[in-house]
Amino acid sequence: xxxxxxxxLMAVLKEQGVDTIFGFxxxxxxxxYDELVKTDIRHIxxxxxxxxxxxxxxxxxxxxxxxxxxxxxxxxxxxxVTGIATAFMDSIPMxxxxxxxxxxxxxxxxxxxxxxxxITRPCTKHNYLxxxxxxxxxxxxxxxxxxxxxxxxxxxxxxxxxxxxxxxxLNGDPQVRIKSYQPTxxxxxxxxxxxxxxxxxxxxxxxxxxxxxxxxxxxEAFTEFARQTRTPVTTSLMGLGAFPGSDPLxxxxxxxxxxxxxxxxxxxxxxxxxxxxxxxxxVTGKIDTFAGNAKIVHIDIDPTSIRKNxxxxxxxVGDCRQALERLNALIAEEGIVDFDDRHRGWLDQIETWKxxxxxxxxxxxxxxxxxxxxxxxxxxxxxxxxxxxxVGQNQMWAAQFYHFDGPRQFLSSGGLGTMGFGLPAAIGAxxxxxxxxxxxxxxxxxxxxxxxxxxxxxxSCLPVKIVxxxxxxxxxxxxxxxxxxxxxxxxxxxxxxxxxxxxAEAYGALGLRATRPDQVAAVLREGxxxxxxxxxxxxxxxxxxxxxMVPAGANITEMLLV
Amino acid sequence: xxxxxxxxxxxVDNEPGVLSRVVGLFGGRGFNIESLSVAETVxxxxxxxxxxxxxNPPVVxxxxxxxxxxxxxxxxxxLTNVDAVQREMALICVKASxxxxxxxxxxxxxFRCKVxxxxxxxxxxxxxxxxxxxxxxxxxxxPMGIKKIARTGAIALMREPK
Numbered sequence: 001x002x003x004x005x006x007x008x009l010m011a012v013l014k015e016q017g018v019d020t021i022f023g024f025x026x027x028x029x030x031x032x033y034d035e036l037v038k039t040d041i042r043h044i045x046x047x048x049x050x051x052x053x054x055x056x057x058x059x060x061x062x063x064x065x066x067x068x069x070x071x072x073x074x075x076x077x078x079x080x081v082t083g084i085a086t087a088f089m090d091s092i093p094m095x096x097x098x099x100x101x102x103x104x105x106x107x108x109x110x111x112x113x114x115x116x117x118x119i120t121r122p123c124t125k126h127n128y129l130x131x132x133x134x135x136x137x138x139x140x141x142x143x144x145x146x147x148x149x150x151x152x153x154x155x156x157x158x159x160x161x162x163x164x165x166x167x168x169x170l171n172g173d174p175q176v177r178i179k180s181y182q183p184t185x186x187x188x189x190x191x192x193x194x195x196x197x198x199x200x201x202x203x204x205x206x207x208x209x210x211x212x213x214x215x216x217x218x219x220e221a222f223t224e225f226a227r228q229t230r231t232p233v234t235t236s237l238m239g240l241g242a243f244p245g246s247d248p249l250x251x252x253x254x255x256x257x258x259x260x261x262x263x264x265x266x267x268x269x270x271x272x273x274x275x276x277x278x279x280x281x282x283v284t285g286k287i288d289t290f291a292g293n294a295k296i297v298h299i300d301i302d303p304t305s306i307r308k309n310x311x312x313x314x315x316x317v318g319d320c321r322q323a324l325e326r327l328n329a330l331i332a333e334e335g336i337v338d339f340d341d342r343h344r345g346w347l348d349q350i351e352t353w354k355x356x357x358x359x360x361x362x363x364x365x366x367x368x369x370x371x372x373x374x375x376x377x378x379x380x381x382x383x384x385x386x387x388x389x390x391v392g393q394n395q396m397w398a399a400q401f402y403h404f405d406g407p408r409q410f411l412s413s414g415g416l417g418t419m420g421f422g423l424p425a426a427i428g429a430x431x432x433x434x435x436x437x438x439x440x441x442x443x444x445x446x447x448x449x450x451x452x453x454x455x456x457x458x459x460s461c462l463p464v465k466i467v468x469x470x471x472x473x474x475x476x477x478x479x480x481x482x483x484x485x486x487x488x489x490x491x492x493x494x495x496x497x498x499x500x501x502x503x504a505e506a507y508g509a510l511g512l513r514a515t516r517p518d519q520v521a522a523v524l525r526e527g528x529x530x531x532x533x534x535x536x537x538x539x540x541x542x543x544x545x546x547x548x549m550v551p552a553g554a555n556i557t558e559m560l561l562v
Numbered sequence: 563x564x565x566x567x568x569x570x571x572x573x574v575d576n577e578p579g580v581l582s583r584v585v586g587l588f589g590g591r592g593f594n595i596e597s598l599s600v601a602e603t604v605x606x607x608x609x610x611x612x613x614x615x616x617x618n619p620p621v622v623x624x625x626x627x628x629x630x631x632x633x634x635x636x637x638x639x640x641l642t643n644v645d646a647v648q649r650e651m652a653l654i655c656v657k658a659s660x661x662x663x664x665x666x667x668x669x670x671x672x673f674r675c676k677v678x679x680x681x682x683x684x685x686x687x688x689x690x691x692x693x694x695x696x697x698x699x700x701x702x703x704x705p706m707g708i709k710k711i712a713r714t715g716a717i718a719l720m721r722e723p724k
Contacts, residue, residue, distance in 0.1 A: 304627040
C-alpha cells in the first residue's frame with residue numbers, strides 16, 4: 001500500500017516505540033502534524049523550540065529511551081541548536097525532526113529556509129537531509145539506531161515538505177546495518193586482565209566514574225566493583241547517581257566544585273580507574289599534574305575520548321557495563337584479596353580528609369542559605385526526587401547537597417552548561433516518569449531563560465516543581481568577580497526581577513515564597529504536596545559562594561575552602 | 563612536541579555533505595590541512611579523500627580517531643610511515659622570452675614534464691611527481707618568472723605486497 005512520507009514517518013516512529021514527541025508546528029511540518037494527531041503518540045506543545053529539545057533531552061535522561069522532537073523549518077530549526085548542542089556534549093540519545101522547504105526551493109533562500117544540516121553538523125552525532133521519500137524509512141531507522149548505539153547522541157533529520165507529501169510503499173528492513181559504523185562494545189580481555197593486575201597491586205586506588213555509567217546502565221556493576229574491591233568512588237557531575245551517595249565509599253563529586261576529600265584522594269592516589277568519563281577541564285583542573293601520582297586506567301566506548309586530554313597506562317575501548325561485569329567476574333575468579341585490609345590505611349586517610357573539611361554552611365536565623373534549601377529538599381523528598389538544574393551556583397549546590405542514590409535522578413547540562421535547561425528538562429522527565437516527583441533547582445537568572453515553558457507544564461498537566469534560589473545576581477559569575485576580579489560586579493546584578501509568585505499565578509501555576517529560614521520547610525512541603533506546577537521562590541543570601549573551589553587552571557588539590 | 567607531515571587517506575560514502583563533515587572536523591578541532599584531494603573510486607558510492615596535515619603524534623592519533631567516528635567515513639589510514647606511493651600535479655604558466663625558451667624546454671625534458679600550452683610569451687607546463695620534484699622544478703623555473711600556478715593536493719596509495 002502506498003503511503004505519504006508523513007504516514008511513513010509515523011509508522012517508523014511507532015515501530016521504534018516512540019510514545020511522546022515534544023514539538024512546535026509550522027508551515028513546513030503541517031502535513032506531518034496532520035498525521036501525528038491521528039496516532040496515539042502524545043504530543044507536548046512547547047512555547048519555544050529550545051524548550052522542545054531540552055524536554056526531549058530530559059525525557060531521554062530520565063527514561064533511557066531516545067527523546068524525540070518535531071519542529072518546523074527556518075527559525076523553528078535554528079531554535080533547536082542550543083538544545084542539540086547540549087545533548088551532544090552530554091551524549092544524550094535524541095532524534096530531532098525538522099521540516100524543510102520543498103526540495104525544488106532548497107538553495108533559493110525561500111521563506112523559512114535554513115541549511116539546518118549545515119548548521120548542526122558539528123553538534124550532532126549525525127544528520128540527514130531526506131531528498132526522496134524512498135529514503136525516508138531507512139533514514140529514520142538509521143537515525144534512531146545511531147542516536148542510541150555506541151556513544152549516544154542527537155541525530156537530526158531534515159524533511160522537506162514535498163517529501164512528507166510524496167507517496168511510496170513503506171520499504172526496507174527495520175534492522176539497521178551501517179558498514180562504516182560499528183561501535184566496539186566488547187572490551188579487550190587482555191587489557192582487562194592488566195587492569196585487574198594493577199588493582200591487586202594498588203595501595204591507594206580511586207574509582208572515577210562519569211556519565212557513561214548512566215548511559216550504559218552500569219551503575220549496578222560499578223557499585224559492585226567498588227564494594228568488592230573496597231575502592232573509594234568519586235564521579236563527575238554527569239556521573240552523580242551512578243554510585244549511591246549514601247555509601248561509606250562515596251567521596252563526593254570531583255573537580256572545580258568537588259569535595260575536599262575527592263580532590264585530595266585523586267591527587268594522592270596511586271591508581272585511578274576512570275570509567276565513562278572524558279576528563280573535562282572542569283574535572284581535571286591543571287591537566288599536567290592531574291592524578292600526578294597515579295597510573296590511569298581509562299575505560300570508554302568512544303576511542304576519541306581516550307588519550308584526548310590525559311595520557312593513560314591502560315586504555316580499554318568498550319561498553320562500560322560490559323567492562324565492569326567482566327572485571328567483577330575476573331576479580332571474583334582470581335580469588336580473594338583482602339582488599340579491606342589492603343586499603344585500610346588509605347580509607348583512614350580519606351576519613352581524615354573528610355573530617356578536615358566538611359561541606360558545611362552556617363544557617364542563621366535571618367537570611368536563608370541556598371544550601372539549606374537543598375538540604376531541606378533532600379530531606380523532604382527522602383532523596384527520591386528526579387532533580388534537574390539550571391546552570392551556575394544552583395547547579396553546584398544541587399550536586400553538592402542533594403545526595404543522589406540512583407542513576408537517572410540528576411539531570412543537568414554538564415558539558416555545554418546551558419542556562420534554561422532545567423525547566424524544560426523537568427517537563428520532559430515528568431512526561432517520562434509521571435509518578436515521580438520532579439524538581440527543577442534554578443537560579444533567578446537562569447529560570448528566566450526558558451520561563452515560557454511554565455505554560456507547557458500547565459497545559460500538558462505535567463506538574464513540575466521549581467525551586468528558585470533567588471539571590472538577585474548571576475551568582476556564579478558574581479562569585480568569580482568577587483574572587484578573581486576585585487569584586488567588580490560587571491553586569492551580574494539583576495536588581496529587577498519579576499515577582500515570581502505572581503508570574504506563576506499568571507501562568508496558572510502555584511506561586512509560593514519564603515524569605516526567612518523558618519519558612520523554608522513549610523513552603524517546600526506545600527509545594528511538593530501540591531498536584532499543580534509550582535514555583536517556590538526562596539529569597540536567599542545574596543553573596544553566598546560555592547565552595548570548595550579550584551581556580552581555573554589550578555591543580556585540583558589546591559582548593560579555596562571557605 | 564614535534565609536528566610532522568602526515569598523509570592521511572580515507573574511503574568515504576560519496577554523499578552530499580561528506581567532504582564538509584571531514585573539513586569541518588579539521589576546522590572545528592583546530593587540525594591543520596596542508597592539502598586535500600577528493601575523487602570517486604571504482605566502487606560505486608565510495609570516494610577517496612587524501613589529506614596532508616602537519617601534527618604531533620597525539621594530534622595525529624586524534625585526527626585518525628575523530629575521522630573514524632564520522633558515520634560516513636569507511637576507513638582511515640595514515641600513509642606516512644608505510645610503503646606508499648605519493649604524487650601531486652601542477653600546471654605552471656611560465657614566462658618564455660626568446661632567450662630562455664630553450665632553457666625552459668631543457669628543464670622540462672630533464673624533469674620529464676610536458677608542455678601543454680604554448681604562446682609567444684609563455685609555456686604552460688604539466689608536471690607530476692612527489693613534493694620534492696615539484697619544489698625542485700619550481701625553484702628552477704622561478705628565475706624565468708612564473709605567471710600562474712595551479713597545484714593539486716597530494717594523492718597516495720599503499721603499495722601492494724610484492
